[in-house]
Amino acid sequence: MPIEVRNLTHTYMKGTTSEVTAISGIDFRVDDGEFIGLIGATGSGKSTLIQHLNGLLRPTAGNVIVDGVDIWSKGVSLKQIRRKIGLVFQYPEQQVFEETVYDDIAFGPRNLGFSQTETEERVKKACTLVGLDRDLLSRSPFELSGGQVRRVAIAGILAIQPKVLILDEPTAGLDPKGRAEILDNIKQLHESGMTVILVSHNMDDVARLCERVMVLDRGKLVADGPAREVFSQREFLESMKLKPPEVTVLMEKLRKRGWAVRNDVLTVEEAHAEIVKELRRKGVAGAV
Amino acid sequence: MISGGILVGQYYPVRSFVHSLDPRAKILISIIFMAILFVGNNFYAFAVTGTFAVLAVTLSRIPWKVLIRGLRPIVFIMSFTILLHLFLTPGHAIFQIGPLKATLPGLIQGLFIALRLIILIIFTSLLTLTTSPIELTDGLEDILKPFSRIGVPAHEIAMMMTIALRFIPTLLEEADRIMKAQMARGADFESGNMFQRAKSLVPLLVPLFVSAFRRADELAMAMEARCYRGGEGRTRMRQLSLSAKDYYALGLTIVMSALVVYTRVRFGPVIPRGTV
Amino acid sequence: MTAVEKARGLEAEGVVFRYEVDESDKVLALAGADLEISQGEFVVVLGPNGSGKSTLAKHFNALLLPDEGDVWVFGMNTKDPELTWEIRRSAGMVFQNPDNQLVATVVEEDVAFGPENLGVEPGDIRTLVAGALKSVGMEEFHRHSPHHLSGGQKQRVAIAGILAMKPKCIILDEPTAMLDPSGREEVMKTIKRLNEEMGITVIHITHFMDEALYADRVIVMDKGEIVMAGTPKEVFGQWKRVSQVGLEVPPVGQLSRRLWSSGVNIDPGILTVDELVDELCRLKSGI
Numbered sequence: 001m002p003i004e005v006r007n008l009t010h011t012y013m014k015g016t017t018s019e020v021t022a023i024s025g026i027d028f029r030v031d032d033g034e035f036i037g038l039i040g041a042t043g044s045g046k047s048t049l050i051q052h053l054n055g056l057l058r059p060t061a062g063n064v065i066v067d068g069v070d071i072w073s074k075g076v077s078l079k080q081i082r083r084k085i086g087l088v089f090q091y092p093e094q095q096v097f098e099e100t101v102y103d104d105i106a107f108g109p110r111n112l113g114f115s116q117t118e119t120e121e122r123v124k125k126a127c128t129l130v131g132l133d134r135d136l137l138s139r140s141p142f143e144l145s146g147g148q149v150r151r152v153a154i155a156g157i158l159a160i161q162p163k164v165l166i167l168d169e170p171t172a173g174l175d176p177k178g179r180a181e182i183l184d185n186i187k188q189l190h191e192s193g194m195t196v197i198l199v200s201h202n203m204d205d206v207a208r209l210c211e212r213v214m215v216l217d218r219g220k221l222v223a224d225g226p227a228r229e230v231f232s233q234r235e236f237l238e239s240m241k242l243k244p245p246e247v248t249v250l251m252e253k254l255r256k257r258g259w260a261v262r263n264d265v266l267t268v269e270e271a272h273a274e275i276v277k278e279l280r281r282k283g284v285a286g287a288v
Numbered sequence: 289m290i291s292g293g294i295l296v297g298q299y300y301p302v303r304s305f306v307h308s309l310d311p312r313a314k315i316l317i318s319i320i321f322m323a324i325l326f327v328g329n330n331f332y333a334f335a336v337t338g339t340f341a342v343l344a345v346t347l348s349r350i351p352w353k354v355l356i357r358g359l360r361p362i363v364f365i366m367s368f369t370i371l372l373h374l375f376l377t378p379g380h381a382i383f384q385i386g387p388l389k390a391t392l393p394g395l396i397q398g399l400f401i402a403l404r405l406i407i408l409i410i411f412t413s414l415l416t417l418t419t420s421p422i423e424l425t426d427g428l429e430d431i432l433k434p435f436s437r438i439g440v441p442a443h444e445i446a447m448m449m450t451i452a453l454r455f456i457p458t459l460l461e462e463a464d465r466i467m468k469a470q471m472a473r474g475a476d477f478e479s480g481n482m483f484q485r486a487k488s489l490v491p492l493l494v495p496l497f498v499s500a501f502r503r504a505d506e507l508a509m510a511m512e513a514r515c516y517r518g519g520e521g522r523t524r525m526r527q528l529s530l531s532a533k534d535y536y537a538l539g540l541t542i543v544m545s546a547l548v549v550y551t552r553v554r555f556g557p558v559i560p561r562g563t564v
Numbered sequence: 565m566t567a568v569e570k571a572r573g574l575e576a577e578g579v580v581f582r583y584e585v586d587e588s589d590k591v592l593a594l595a596g597a598d599l600e601i602s603q604g605e606f607v608v609v610l611g612p613n614g615s616g617k618s619t620l621a622k623h624f625n626a627l628l629l630p631d632e633g634d635v636w637v638f639g640m641n642t643k644d645p646e647l648t649w650e651i652r653r654s655a656g657m658v659f660q661n662p663d664n665q666l667v668a669t670v671v672e673e674d675v676a677f678g679p680e681n682l683g684v685e686p687g688d689i690r691t692l693v694a695g696a697l698k699s700v701g702m703e704e705f706h707r708h709s710p711h712h713l714s715g716g717q718k719q720r721v722a723i724a725g726i727l728a729m730k731p732k733c734i735i736l737d738e739p740t741a742m743l744d745p746s747g748r749e750e751v752m753k754t755i756k757r758l759n760e761e762m763g764i765t766v767i768h769i770t771h772f773m774d775e776a777l778y779a780d781r782v783i784v785m786d787k788g789e790i791v792m793a794g795t796p797k798e799v800f801g802q803w804k805r806v807s808q809v810g811l812e813v814p815p816v817g818q819l820s821r822r823l824w825s826s827g828v829n830i831d832p833g834i835l836t837v838d839e840l841v842d843e844l845c846r847l848k849s850g851i
Contacts, residue, residue: 041744041746042714042715042744042746042747043714051468054472056468056471056472079474079476082471082472082473082474083474086472087472088472089465089468089469089472092469094462094465094466094469094495094498094499095466095469095470095473095491095495096495097490097491097494097495097498107470107473107474107475107491108473108474111473111474111475111476112474142498145613145614146613147613156473157472157473160473160474172741172742173660173741173742173771174613174771175612175613175771175810175811176612176771176773176810176811176812177612177613177810177811178613180812201744201745203745204815241745241746242745243745245815246774246814246815246816246837247815247816247819249837250816250819250837250840250841253837253838253841254841254844254845257841257845259844259848268815268818268819268822271819272819272822272823272826275819275823275828275844276823276826276828278848279828279844279847279848282848284847284848284850420669420670421669422668422669422670422673450667450668450669451667453669454666454667454668454669454710454711457711458663458711502664503661503663503664506659506661506664506665507664507665507667509627509659510657510659510664510665510667511667511677512627512652513625513627513652513656513657513659514652514656514677514678514681514725514726514729515649515652515653515678515681515682515729516677516681517649517681521683522680522681522683523679523680523683523684523685523686523689524676524680524686525672525673525676525679525680525686525689525690525693526673526686527686
């Protein structure tokens with residue numbers, strides 16, 4: 001179920017004195033099974049962009065085409081679009097409202113008119129996907145810990161069983177353990193065939209997980225390519241207040257000091273292998 | 289971004305005579321003006337109050353465009369009032385739609401009330417447009433202070449106003465976000481009958497209240513950590529002081545009021561009693 | 565170290581604290597925490613959610629009082645109600661959500677809030693506010709509305725609001741949790757500068773491991789107790805314990821350790837990019 005974005009532009013409060021163009025002239029295509037990282041400084045238009053992908057915002061100009069159909073053309077049900085493209089907002093725990101965890105996760109499937117048995121199945125499946133204990137289903141979401149409610153909220157979107165999952169800063173505010181757990185869940189969702197778009201400020205996470213990275217800067221899509229290529233352009237990223245992963249920076253600094261190492265390293269493991277290889281090549285004692 | 293059209297509490301920061309007036313003077317003038325607007329009962333009175341309002345707007349250097357935009361939310365109420373008066377006031381019919389009879393006194397009465405509403409809205413929005421919320425609360429606190437002896441919580445009212453003003457934009461943004469988050473889960477806020485629509489607000493209102501309470505909790509703690517312990521022994525960085533121009537403005541207001549009272553006594557109501 | 569006795573800083577002695585869930589149910593948040601922080605120190609507190617970091621921080625501001633044990637702030641016992649305001653003035657506190665701690669609709673009015681509560685003379689408040697805003701580099705925003713500032717700027721205003729009370733210590737309870745990387749850097753650089761230039765004691769609580777590198781001393785909390793303490797190198801050097809409590813070593817630290825364990829002759833405790841680059845280059849050129 002590919003998504004195509006053509007010349008997408010959005011201007012808030014068009015026609016007033018406080019008119020702001022949040023994104024302009026954006027073109028890209030998302031294919032099935034991709035894992036995309038969307039990065040950019042605060043205010044670069046990331047939130048505006050993703051809200052177009054499931055029809056929460058209407059483009060001022062341009063088109064969003066899902067499965068070959070413009071989602072704003074006549075006769076298209078936005079509800080059906082939102083069923084295919086799930087969007088998890090930042091701090092999603094702020095949207096829970098039902099008395100029990102079960103009801104909250106069931107909100108989506110019920111809105112979409114699924115039967116009771118189908119809803120129950122979906123809720124249970126969503127729980128498994130985010131590693132949520134089934135004993136919690138009868139509890140009030142307001143009694144749970146921060147990390148748990150976050151997972152309830154994500155399960156609320158997964159229960160819709162979308163084909164594409166968009167997450168806006170899913171790990172914001174969590175401790176390292178909570179972060180690792182959520183990222184692990186996302187990784188598994190992708191491995192099971194879901195298309196994932198991850199909006200994140202954490203370059204280490206994006207570098208480790210995403211195959212393709214898109215960079216937004218002041219409303220324009222300024223880079224779109226394999227993670228390795230994008231992250232190896234340090235100066236370009238820094239000019240947009242973004243920082244490549246630390247190990248990438250490290251390798252680049254080593255290269256400047258005459259090391260023959262790759263500059264497109266993304267993880268600690270890769271950096272380790274590169275450095276050891278180079279030391280060995282130079283016959284430095286100690287490098288086994 | 290639904291905070292777009294709301295004018296209340298939107299300070300328009302330019303330098304002008306009206307902006308530079310003491311907030312207490314401006315609050316007093318607004319109160320007197322509102323009262324006198326209802327004392328005036330004919331079109332001569334509107335000539336006086338209208339001129340006064342136009343003068344105030346001119347001196348405030350606030351574009352008319354901004355003020356007129358502020359009238360938008362009341363267009364419906366205003367048209368409704370005019371229609372109601374037009375058809376329900378007894379008198380000589382000017383035209384007729386089915387059983388509904390539009391009368392001349394009705395037309396005059398409707399226009400009269402609409403005009404009063406327009407002047408009222410323009411003048412009161414002028415107060416918030418030219419006075420920063422901070423000045424406004426400071427002024428209010430000061431005006432209310434003499435009444436604290438009889439149990440009016442002047443400081444507390446001012447504090448509540450400040451906090452409310454501070455959090456209105458934050459909560460509006462939050463409402464917008466929660467609404468979208470629920471729509472992403474298939475929620476529908478737009479269709480259905482009245483009952484269904486009211487019910488569909490639950491997923492918006494519950495999270496909004498939960499969040500507002502959490503914010504209140506955190507804010508209370510942050511205020512306590514900054515040594516807040518009520519109005520007792522508290523000083524203010526900003527000191528209010530009345531200057532010559534405040535007295536001029538107040539003086540002018542009194543002259544205007546006297547004129548309106550005169551028109552009332554001299555000319556009487558717009559539709560003389562007994563004509564209907 | 566000389567034998568000169570240091571002025572008393574912040575001390576927690578066997579602090580036990582229980583949160584009341586309801587009448588019968590209490591949760592132990594602090595289980596006998598002992599900690600001593602000297603004046604002028606920059607301390608970073610790490611620990612998983614629910615480890616008691618925040619609870620401990622609130623004790624240093626007399627927002628919470630210990631069930632057992634004592635907390636002293638610059639020699640003042642927090643249990644003495646007479647001293648509450650002086651304690652809060654001298655050990656100011658900045659919180660996580662930048663929106664929920666700014667009171668006023670104009671930046672300078674917000675910064676003035678603390679001194680106003682303390683009953684400072686209006687003229688002096690102006691000086692304090694101007695000075696505080698300058699210290700955090702926000703002077704040009706003094707007439708702005710906080711609502712339109714970025715997260716990092718809001719937190720700097722919150723810090724200025726504390727500075728205006730002329731504190732000796734600032735306690736920051738996850739001030740960077742809701743910020744983007746550039747906002748985080750703004751805040752960290754600001755507090756580092758305040759610590760270095762004005763000698764303000766800093767207690768910074770965070771989930772971001774890389775922020776620990778700013779610290780003189782890192783404290784790790786788990787289950788209501790202080791389980792590790794030392795320089796960043798010392799703490800992250802014990803990587804096994806660090807991961808046992810659910811924390812992680814910053815990437816460069818992980819790399820140093822891995823290199824060291826595969827026989828590369830470097831200090832396994834290195835945590836910063838520049839230090840590791842230097843060390844590797846030294847090694848390669850055989851010096």
